[in-house]
Amino acid sequence: MPLKPIEDLTFTDDFMFGRIMQNPEICKGLLERLLEIKIEKVEYPTLQKSISPHYKSKGVRLDVYVQDINRVFDIEIQNFLDENLPKRTRYYQSMMDIDLLLKGKNYTQLKESFVIFVCKEDFFGENMPCYYFTYTCKGKSDLQLGDETHKIIFNASAFENEKNLEKKSILEYIIDKKSTSEFTTKLDTLVEQTKLNEIFKGDYMAWGLAEFDAEQRGKKEGYSAGVSDGIQQGISQGLQQGKKEGEYQAKIEIAKNMLKNNISINIISDCTGLSIQTIKNLQNE
Numbered sequence: 001m002p003l004k005p006i007e008d009l010t011f012t013d014d015f016m017f018g019r020i021m022q023n024p025e026i027c028k029g030l031l032e033r034l035l036e037i038k039i040e041k042v043e044y045p046t047l048q049k050s051i052s053p054h055y056k057s058k059g060v061r062l063d064v065y066v067q068d069i070n071r072v073f074d075i076e077i078q079n080f081l082d083e084n085l086p087k088r089t090r091y092y093q094s095m096m097d098i099d100l101l102l103k104g105k106n107y108t109q110l111k112e113s114f115v116i117f118v119c120k121e122d123f124f125g126e127n128m129p130c131y132y133f134t135y136t137c138k139g140k141s142d143l144q145l146g147d148e149t150h151k152i153i154f155n156a157s158a159f160e161n162e163k164n165l166e167k168k169s170i171l172e173y174i175i176d177k178k179s180t181s182e183f184t185t186k187l188d189t190l191v192e193q194t195k196l197n198e199i200f201k202g203d204y205m206a207w208g209l210a211e212f213d214a215e216q217r218g219k220k221e222g223y224s225a226g227v228s229d230g231i232q233q234g235i236s237q238g239l240q241q242g243k244k245e246g247e248y249q250a251k252i253e254i255a256k257n258m259l260k261n262n263i264s265i266n267i268i269s270d271c272t273g274l275s276i277q278t279i280k281n282l283q284n285e
Helices: 014-020 024-035 085-101 156-161 165-176 182-195 198-226 233-260 265-272 276-283
Strands: 043-051 060-067 071-078 112-119 130-133 140-144 149-155
Touching (some): 014 060, 014 198, 024 060, 024 149, 024 182, 085 112, 156 165, 233 265, 265 276
Parallel strands (some): 071 112, 112 149
Antiparallel strands (some): 043 060
């Protein structure tokens, strides 16, 4: 998939979302407004935190993972509907618990945990701006299990039905990029400033290249797993050659985008692996 131009990035793009949420003030403000709670201090904002407790288990990569004194929060941005969303919340929450236990804590010391998905679309089709799930007793809904786990799925498309004005403004901003409160104005200003930051530009291009390489490796591994022993060696060599050419062309396109954003040739070379002379030639085209 082509890398989205930096100037077109919005708060809901994965890389931008992670970078903005690394700002403790913004992260704390967003959580407090969406969950209607008070947070004393956000600790260790983490971008794309990976949790893989055992080499045979399926690891997860959380968009934004933060904690305060007694709680942990995973915040995910979801631009498209995912049919596996409910089971993703289940697995993410279990991985967060395991991550805490791996640090030597007894299960009685598990922090209260929140798995939060901020979606642009309505997964459940009930036109509610927020779906908040906790464990209750079947047949007696007022009896809570009390395990201190929360799964919260926001539906930004139903922002007009949200009564809390601060929460409504955030959901509206996610859908329409329209700032209607002091907080979303501050959020939007930070997004625009970030797009002009040279370090961010370089990181974004490097991330795009890494994502492309990972995608290509995945395709290669998936293809290889399905190839029968009867495939002729010449076909395999042709595929390898085509893959190399495709990867090189992708690096060329990424380098061109970086040049358009006035990123230095040395940084482009470090990010793409292309020679300085090759990049200079692109600059003169």
